[in-house]
Amino acid sequence: LAMGGSSNSAYNKVRELLYQNTSYNESITLQTIPIYYLEPNTRITVNDNESNIHGDYMISTISLPLDISGTMSISATRALERV
Numbered sequence: 001l002a003m004g005g006s007s008n009s010a011y012n013k014v015r016e017l018l019y020q021n022t023s024y025n026e027s028i029t030l031q032t033i034p035i036y037y038l039e040p041n042t043r044i045t046v047n048d049n050e051s052n053i054h055g056d057y058m059i060s061t062i063s064l065p066l067d068i069s070g071t072m073s074i075s076a077t078r079a080l081e082r083v
Contacts, residue, residue, distance in 0.1 A: 019080065026077065026078040027060070027075060027076065027077045027078070028046065028053060028057060028075075028076055029073060029074065029075050029076075030046075030073070030074040030076070031071050031072075031073055032071060032072055032074065033071060033072070034064055034065065034070075034071070034072045035072065036064075038059060038062060038074070039059070039062070040059050040060060040061060040062060041058060041059065042058070042059045043056055043057070043058055043059075043079055044056070044057050044058075044059060044074075044076065045057075046076075055078060055079070056078070056079040057076035057077060057078055057079055058076060058077055058078075058079045059074055059075070059076045060075045060076055060077055061074075061075045062074055062075075
């Protein structure tokens with residue numbers, strides 16, 4: 001904000017902060033076989049007709065099992081589209 005001008009205006013800064021910090025808190029939890037290359041803050045696409053869940057989600061947390069026959073749990077929140 002030190003330089004001023006239209007690209008650093010208070011309006012643009014507030015708009016950016018609102019975009020980053022507000023959401024409708026739409027979250028999902030998935031149980032699946034372990035997928036070891038997934039990490040938190042990875043964007044995934046979910047298309048499930050049975051649950052009517054469609055869209056892009058950002059992984060929040062992952063819990064991996066220690067035993068060989070366990071399933072991993074993924075918690076993700078909806079990724080907002082920028083307008």
